[in-house]
Amino acid sequence: MIEFFTSNTFQTVLSALNSGFLKTLQLFFITLIGALPLGLIISFGSMSRWIPFRWLGLWMQRRLPPAGESGASPSLSLWQHYLRSVAGFFQLFRPVALVTRLLVWIIRGTPLVLQIIALFYVPGMKDWFNWPSGENGRMLAVCVAFIINYACYFSEIYRGGIQGVPKGQQEAGQVLGMTKVQIFRHVTLLQMIKRIVPPMSNEVITLVKDTSLARVIALQEVIWMGESFMKGNSGIAGLVWPLFFTAVYYLIFSGIVTVLLGQLEKKLSFFE
Amino acid sequence: MKKLIALLLALSMAFAMVACGSNNSGNTTGNDANTTGGNTTNDTGDTSGDAETESDLAYVQDKGTLVVGITYFDPMDYKEEGSDEWVGFDADMAKAFAESLGVEVEFQEITWDYKVEELNSKAIDCVWNGMTLNDEVQAAMSTSVPYCTNYQVLVVPADRAADFEGLTSLEGLNIAVESGSAGEEAAAALGATTVPVQAQANALMEVSAGTSDAAVIDFLMADSMVGEGTSYADLTYTLNLNEAQDLPSEEYGVGFRQGSDLVDAFNTFWAEKVADGTVLETATTYGLQGSVILE
Amino acid sequence: MAILEVRNIEKHFGATKVLNDISFSLEKGQAIAIIGSSGSGKTTLLRCLNFLEKPDKGTISVGGSVIFDADDPATQRENEVRRKRLHFGMVFQSFNLFPQYTALKNVTLAKELLSQERPDFKEHKKEILEEIQAEGLELLAKMGLSERANHYPRQLSGGQQQRVAIARALALHPDILCFDEPTSALDPELTGEVLRVIRSLAEQKTTMIIVTHEMSFARDVADRIIFMDGGYIVEEGPAHDLIDHPKEERTKQFLSNYSSP
Numbered sequence: 001m002i003e004f005f006t007s008n009t010f011q012t013v014l015s016a017l018n019s020g021f022l023k024t025l026q027l028f029f030i031t032l033i034g035a036l037p038l039g040l041i042i043s044f045g046s047m048s049r050w051i052p053f054r055w056l057g058l059w060m061q062r063r064l065p066p067a068g069e070s071g072a073s074p075s076l077s078l079w080q081h082y083l084r085s086v087a088g089f090f091q092l093f094r095p096v097a098l099v100t101r102l103l104v105w106i107i108r109g110t111p112l113v114l115q116i117i118a119l120f121y122v123p124g125m126k127d128w129f130n131w132p133s134g135e136n137g138r139m140l141a142v143c144v145a146f147i148i149n150y151a152c153y154f155s156e157i158y159r160g161g162i163q164g165v166p167k168g169q170q171e172a173g174q175v176l177g178m179t180k181v182q183i184f185r186h187v188t189l190l191q192m193i194k195r196i197v198p199p200m201s202n203e204v205i206t207l208v209k210d211t212s213l214a215r216v217i218a219l220q221e222v223i224w225m226g227e228s229f230m231k232g233n234s235g236i237a238g239l240v241w242p243l244f245f246t247a248v249y250y251l252i253f254s255g256i257v258t259v260l261l262g263q264l265e266k267k268l269s270f271f272e
Numbered sequence: 273m274k275k276l277i278a279l280l281l282a283l284s285m286a287f288a289m290v291a292c293g294s295n296n297s298g299n300t301t302g303n304d305a306n307t308t309g310g311n312t313t314n315d316t317g318d319t320s321g322d323a324e325t326e327s328d329l330a331y332v333q334d335k336g337t338l339v340v341g342i343t344y345f346d347p348m349d350y351k352e353e354g355s356d357e358w359v360g361f362d363a364d365m366a367k368a369f370a371e372s373l374g375v376e377v378e379f380q381e382i383t384w385d386y387k388v389e390e391l392n393s394k395a396i397d398c399v400w401n402g403m404t405l406n407d408e409v410q411a412a413m414s415t416s417v418p419y420c421t422n423y424q425v426l427v428v429p430a431d432r433a434a435d436f437e438g439l440t441s442l443e444g445l446n447i448a449v450e451s452g453s454a455g456e457e458a459a460a461a462l463g464a465t466t467v468p469v470q471a472q473a474n475a476l477m478e479v480s481a482g483t484s485d486a487a488v489i490d491f492l493m494a495d496s497m498v499g500e501g502t503s504y505a506d507l508t509y510t511l512n513l514n515e516a517q518d519l520p521s522e523e524y525g526v527g528f529r530q531g532s533d534l535v536d537a538f539n540t541f542w543a544e545k546v547a548d549g550t551v552l553e554t555a556t557t558y559g560l561q562g563s564v565i566l567e
Numbered sequence: 568m569a570i571l572e573v574r575n576i577e578k579h580f581g582a583t584k585v586l587n588d589i590s591f592s593l594e595k596g597q598a599i600a601i602i603g604s605s606g607s608g609k610t611t612l613l614r615c616l617n618f619l620e621k622p623d624k625g626t627i628s629v630g631g632s633v634i635f636d637a638d639d640p641a642t643q644r645e646n647e648v649r650r651k652r653l654h655f656g657m658v659f660q661s662f663n664l665f666p667q668y669t670a671l672k673n674v675t676l677a678k679e680l681l682s683q684e685r686p687d688f689k690e691h692k693k694e695i696l697e698e699i700q701a702e703g704l705e706l707l708a709k710m711g712l713s714e715r716a717n718h719y720p721r722q723l724s725g726g727q728q729q730r731v732a733i734a735r736a737l738a739l740h741p742d743i744l745c746f747d748e749p750t751s752a753l754d755p756e757l758t759g760e761v762l763r764v765i766r767s768l769a770e771q772k773t774t775m776i777i778v779t780h781e782m783s784f785a786r787d788v789a790d791r792i793i794f795m796d797g798g799y800i801v802e803e804g805p806a807h808d809l810i811d812h813p814k815e816e817r818t819k820q821f822l823s824n825y826s827s828p
Binding site: 008012117120121122123124125130131133134137138215216217218220228230231232233234235236237238239240 | 337339343344345346350351352353354355378380381382383386389390392393394395396471473474476477480481497502503504
């Protein structure tokens with residue numbers, strides 16, 4: 001047993017897996033650093049109440065005859081009905097919210113692996129731009145795909161967290177003369193964080209494992225490295241155990257993440 | 273709470289830095305050259321129009337790097353134990369080809385299923401990895417002259433080799449093959465129930481693990497990866513499937529982007545190297561003297 | 568001169584009119600109680616005063632100057648509204664304390680944030696914050712909560728929470744303190760402590776508007792009472808008169824549902 005762990009093979013495999021796991025970690029942390037703030041921005045977008053054409057809708061409505069009060073205005077033509085609904089549309093049309101929600105739907109509604117492939121190959125095929133060549137370019141593309149994907153998932157969690165804070169909290173801040181920013185920073189934020197920690201933990205644990213999708217464009221993360229010893233790597237081929245051994249890395253890392261997030265949850269338990 | 277965040281940030285920074293560092297000292301050569309080269313192409317791209325469709329050769333020479341798409345394939349592209357350098361018949365010849373173009377060579381491991389997309393998106397400049405020149409490949413890429421012959425063989429457990437002797441049909445057997453490979457066609461043609469896996473090496477795993485009765489892979493790979501003194505000492509290969517089906521041998525070639533003038537550059541280079549004996553010499557180093565095409 | 572002058576306030580929610588031609592005034596040092604059944608518009612009226620709702624018609628003046636005019640957008644600018652809100656303090660039915668802060672921090676937070684706008688804040692930061700802190704402690708002491716200053720809301724009873732909320736509203740020295748059914752969310756045995764606090768505020772001549780269901784309390788504490796029904800002010804008068812001798816039929820009906828002690 002001890003010979004096995006001191007053998008050259010084991011050392012070779014271990015150092016290969018380590019270098020793979022370093023990539024896994026790099027992807028994990030870059031995704032978090034990028035997606036956590038981007039998700040918040042997207043969540044604000046999806047909650048945007050900006051109605052740029054409301055005035056137009058209201059103006060149109062004022063010009064049109066009022067809605068028929070049970071036969072009082074049979075004169076309301078089809079055209080006028082149409083204009084009424086257009087006026088109604090303008091009074092509700094929130095472009096920023098619409099666009100962000102569309103984006104979130106597309107990103108959450110399609111597989112991440114597809115997004116990675118598309119993001120990496122399509123720009124070059126269409127001659128838009130080329131990713132830097134080598135591992136760095138692949139890492140960059142994967143990071144961008146992961147950040148966008150996870151930001152969309154996070155944005156929905158943020159939205160739930162923000163909307164879950166009772167309206168009375170915001171009103172209490174308002175009557176105390178706080179600005180919107182102050183209310184968000186000093187009143188809503190921590191309550192939101194407390195609400196999002198449990199769903200966020202789930203998502204972060206999923207991210208730990210999702211990093212393995214990056215190998216589809218040959219990013220040499222830990223599972224790629226594990227598999228490489230089946231095909232052949234450093235003169236070693238036909239080894240299956242390195243692949244399964246990668247589980248140890250995932251388990252340890254997700255264990256650490258779970259403990260840290262659990263502590264955060266505990267720290268936030270001083271209020272309700 | 274603040275401490276926790278600070279700790280997480282510090283940790284992630286450290287990882288990011290370490291990872292970047294390791295990339296720079298990585299196994300590829302001419303990493304720096306290619307980054308700057310890439311930028312120049314992008315810059316000049318605007319002024320000279322679609323330069324790369326006019327000349328792929330100029331594009332590669334401009335960026336200063338030939339990116340060779342490979343998978344791990346002993347004896348074509350592999351690494352010696354304890355070494356981080358790609359060697360093998362294909363790898364060595366690719367280095368020579370890049371030198372003849374006056375550029376650095378960079379080996380990029382790819383997912384074999386995406387070789388065409390890798391080429392078309394310019395993530396790599398050629399596929400040079402013991403690639404069988406079948407219809408599918410020739411439809412999607414511009415390919416070089418064939419440089420090596422190959423045939424499909426049946427890989428079986430050594431202790432059951434006698435059972436497969438002189439077989440003309442594979443009916444009733446579960447045969448592991450690489451998905452989309454020439455081996456898959458051959459096995460299916462002989463009536464086998466095929467088990468398509470991601471790579472030829474995985475097909476060997478299937479036999480080794482007993483999850484498939486046998487595998488059909490390239491002779492060249494079987495020759496170097498199977499039998500005494502290899503990783504799969506308990507396997508052996510029998511039966512030339514091309515012969516069994518009366519099919520001609522297969523040939524290996526290098527794949528380039530469609531319409532690329534690198535094909536001509538390669539063919540000229542190859543003819544020279546055949547003439548001056550370099551090809552045979554290199555082939556002999558890797559035990560391929562019997563397979564390499566010297567015409 | 569009246570400190571608060573409300574003129575012809577009207578408010579719609581969609582097609583429903585919740586406030587109709589509401590006018591009343593309030594003298595400095597007076598307490599006014601607003602009574603009426605649920606849905607009569609009392610709460611909406613308070614929310615209009617605090618700029619939590621925007622009236623569709625009418626004006627609101629404080630100390631003689633118009634702070635809101637439905638017809639004049641210049642009086643509705645977002646950045647000015649924030650300042651104007653400070654004329655009013657608000658005590659909510661459901662307390663709305665900030666759960667992540669201690670009782671003391673709940674009281675001092677808004678004032679600390681406001682003090683940052685003072686030109687001398689950077690120079691005297693320490694003194695200013697200490698002063699706010701001391702003032703907060705003093706307010707809590709007045710509410711009988713000295714011992715609870717460092718407790719979080721969840722560690723306090725409903726009555727204690729509501730008293731913290733009152734201290735929080737008082738911390739900004741509003742001209743008019745508004746109570747929105749301050750005891751409705753409390754268990755009956757806890758209402759007493761909150762009512763005692765409001766009563767003592769009345770004795771100290773705090774200008775107040777109290778929306779309440781506690782009729783006897785309204786009669787004892789308020790100088791005047793407004794009875795609202797269906798978005799209208801039905802009757803207004805001195806507290807004792809209105810409770811003991813209502814003139815309007817609807818007022819009588821409403822009061823008969825409450826057995827006066």
